[in-house]
Amino acid sequence: MPVSAAASAREILTRLHDVMAKRLPAQSKLNAVVEIIGTALNSEVCSIYLLREGVLELFATRGLAQEAVHVTKLAMGEGLVGTIAANVATLNLAEAAAHPDFAYRPETGEEKFHSLAGVPIIRRERAVGVLAVQHADPRRYDEVEIEALQTVAMVLSELIANAGLVDAAAQSTERTLPTQSTSLLGFKLVDGMARGVAVFHQPRITIEHTVAEDTEAERHRVYAAFDKMREQIDRMASQAEFGVGGEHDEVLETYKMFAYDEGWSRRINEAIDSGLTAEAAIERVQQRTRMRMREIDDPLLRDRMHDLEDLSNRLIRIVSGQLGTAAQMGLRQDSILIARNLGPAELLEYDRRRLKGVVLEEGSLTAHVTIVARAMGVPVLGRVRDVRRQVAEGDMLLLDVGEEKLFIRPTGAIEEAFEAKLALSQKRRAAFAQLKNVPPVTKDGHRVTLMVNAGLRDDVAALDLTGADGIGLFRTEFQFLVSATLPRQQDQQKLYKSVLDAAGERPVVFRTVDIGGDKALPYLDHDESGEEENPAMGWRALRLALDREGLMKAQARALLEAGAGRTLNVMFPMVSEPWEFDEARSLFEAQRAWLGSRGRKLPAEVRYGAMLEVPALAEVLDLLLPTVDFLSVGTNDLTQFLFAADRAHPKLALRYDWLSPSILRFVRRVTGQAKAAGVPVAICGEMGGRPLEAMALIGLGIERLSITPAAVGPIKAMLRTLDRGALMSEMGAMLDHPPQNMRATLARWAEEHSVELA
Structure with missing residues (x-):
């Protein structure tokens, strides 16, 4: 067995890099990939399933029946492979058939294999396939092997995306947006009313190159990015516009604790040791964090993990040179910020004169960003499902947190009613004052x-x-x-x-x-x-x-x-x-x-x-x-x-x-x-x-x-x-x-x- 996750992954990545550089058909490359992985991990079976037309299709295998390639198909959530993809989570099973989601496919000839380990192949936070290994002997796979599989799966996502092997919808962040007026419900985090155009906090950075040419050069890039990120965090902590002495000071101190966490930087370095580029190494560690978050029931701990994801996003933007958040580009008019979630330091970067409200797909009353937003006086509506699918950049939005409602592309009548309520609210506040x-x-x-x-x-x-x-x-x-x-x-x-x-x-x-x-x-x-x-x-x-x-x-x-x-x-x-x-x-x-x-x-x-x-x-x-x-x-x-x-x-x-x-x-x-x-x-x-x-x-x-x-x-x-x-x-x-x-x-x-x- 390989002696370390980094060594085993590096061995595989070096050989994969050679395969990816050759002028071969995509199918031939995948056939070579399963042989490389199977040999390196001493695995009797190595299989790749890819998402095509909404189902997971067996695309390449070493160890299962070759007749099953392009024949065996599983729906998302069906069988162990479908479960891995649907949950975007790893499975490590000594007895695969004992799992409640096991689904037997006779054409594969897999009945003699007891153990299974599978990891999702992720592209833009979605599973676009599954990489799985199997053995005849019942055994749980070592953490070293799982680490290697997860690292290889990241490189595979680049290969299959460049080859156009998965559904376009699974890769694309583009979508057809409705144009009619609509509204979405949420959860009141910070009360208030706001009007502004929709601004997306963070365009997703797609990592195009995952395999490193020079490991030491990638390490120096990460060191420099860490220095720059910590400098930014320290500067924001010292220039918080809403004063000092409140609990938000502790929020920022906790945030700084993550930024200076040696364990986090060590894990990124280990990913670089395995042969990944700086961007891919950060994303690799971030993927593991997301998987952990899905297993955490404690909402408070999940909030703290979001702070770490916020820092990961910041670090990727710095190391890639793509500092393109809405805050860095500047708000040009009254705006309502749209995000899946938001870190407290990122909120502090925005021009308070232009930022009128925040809408989150997630969020909670105890999240750090909620505490900071309350101190800033910015209304926040959380748990607004599908907001990033329903809203386009520049859409007019009306936010009424008291009613727990977001109006998207409002009609004239809705705008008139909203303005009347806002004016009445302001008038009442003035009278109460x-x-x-x-x-x-x-x-x-x-x-x-x-x-x-x-x-x-x-x-x-x-x-x-x-x-x-x-x-x-x-x-x-x-x-x-x-x-x-x-x-x-x-x-x-x-x-x-x-x-x-x-x-x-x-x-x-x-x-x-x-x-x-x-x-x-x-x-x-x-x-x-x-x-x-x-x-x-x-x-x-x-x-x-x-x-x-x-x-x-x-x-x-x-x-x-x-x-x-x-x-x-x-x-x-x-x-x-x-x-x-x-x-x-x-x-x-x-x-x-x-x-x-x-x-x-x-x-x-x-x-x-x-x-x-x-x-x-x-x-x-x-x-x-x-x-x-x-x-x-x-x-x-x-x-x-x-x-x-x-x-x-x-x-x-x-x-x-x-x-x-x-x-x-x-x-x-x-x-x-x-x-x-x-x-x-x-x-x-x-x-x-x-x-x-x-x-x-x-x-x-x-x-x-x-x-x-x-x-x-x-x-x-x-x-x-x-x-x-x-x-x-x-x-x-x-x-x-x-x-x-x-x-x-x-x-x-x-x-x-x-x-x-x-």
Whole structure:
């Protein structure tokens, strides 16, 4: 057997280079190729299948029956070969027939061969064929052999493309685009509206030459490209236009970590050692990354892999001299950027004056690019399927992220409606901005406390922009979600202190980390929990923090030192029973005593609160309330737990109403008990940010709301037109004898009493 992947691949590539240089028919070249590979890998069978007219056709083989060539055909997804092509993934099987997708083809004479290894032949990110080897003995192939096959498959893609052996549609990036007006749905990542022409972020660079003439020359090209790329990243990190001090700093630091990763550069060097050109070596490593991404279930880890792909694309452009992204060419007019995915550094390259919005085929709320876009104020719509197939460069686009919709080549009527909505939105925002310094007081003189939810350092700016009373919920887990490793205590302390400094005299309520469950961190070991079927109700939030005492101790010290000389408000999420709150508070107090014994400056006062999200806690409020300083009702989780309905499930998202009597009665009971105990209670969550729902909550006696910054203006406007006393009397009667449609009844009451529900 060959001693290394590089040596075996280099041996094959050297001989393939000679074959490709000869004036031979394409079929003769492929016949020679399977002999070369089979001999080099000591393989009894080596076969090449190519995509023709939508099916995979056996084009050349050593070891199978020659009569099967051009006769054996498999559909995409059919048999092991079809599975490899459809999934663009490698198979390595000791017993091929035991695989559920195995399909026997008698004409090939393959029944005597037990083992099989197959790799996709990839062209422009699509499988255009399969390279497979087989042995009679049952055995799994060594990683060395798989590496060699994957490298050879890359060179084969060049050979078959130049010979015109595969479907033109499989090779071409050209497509027939529709010209009529249409729209696509997506997922809201960063809210906002935008109008502009379609600009594609990155034209695909096709690698035409894969086999190196001079390995050392290729290595020097890669070294020079790495130096240039790192210089670009360092420059962008130092010139970030939206300032410093936010979590986007950590995003860029993580990005730089990838850029300087020695493991990545080593893998590229190993690919060059195997005989590939610099461009092909980078693409080879990138293909392996893409295959790994398809196997990763963790969305956060997939996002980090996208950062690495972003850097790979950048490196290929540098080494090939094709620096042709839309950012480098410059935006000439108001534009909406279209991309499969986007790295944070690439977004920073764009002219903010011209970049009006971003549309991604992929993307998630925790992706680095989402965090940076939010800091830049650029609306982003993600998970827009087939957008690159439906949109042509220069098409007029209208982006309405709030409606989760992209309008393509809009008609005059659609444009008119969009412009009217945009103008109304701008007018409303201007009107709400005028309320910034106006207190949130009802018509009958009752002052309501309006606070905002935050998770980024830059979110604190919303206090001055909206005139909010403070931050009622600062989600500390965001720092954990954007970090490649567990944030150090010093970094946590720096963030918390900067938030408190920016808030000034206004209170900030820090919620301790709510991670785990559906917010899993790749750097935390989750062996104890395994794969959770119901992550929202699983090993997360306070449960995880109490179990990982070291994590919570570090956060406690960071918060306590950040709050030195001030009032520190700490809130524990997902408290299910009073003992959990008691244990968390005791842990904080122990750290407070530890810091004090070492002469550290401490907060003047520490106030402890609990989030009521688990319905069971409401049954023991008499035991909890004497121990807490404040209570917050988290309506998002509470609703799904009360109704046993996953709020992320598309079929259930609109099934249960926040204005259901069951929710309102629950809140009324909790509010009444808390008030009797002298404990302030707030609503945290989306429910409090909707004018009609907020009106109902005020009618139940709620006096504190913590909502998104964008909701502060509309809620203030509603409050200033509301007679709280009249509503409270009405709400009591409604809940004692609920109408059939509580929402419609409340909306009618608001209209009759001229309550502004913007």
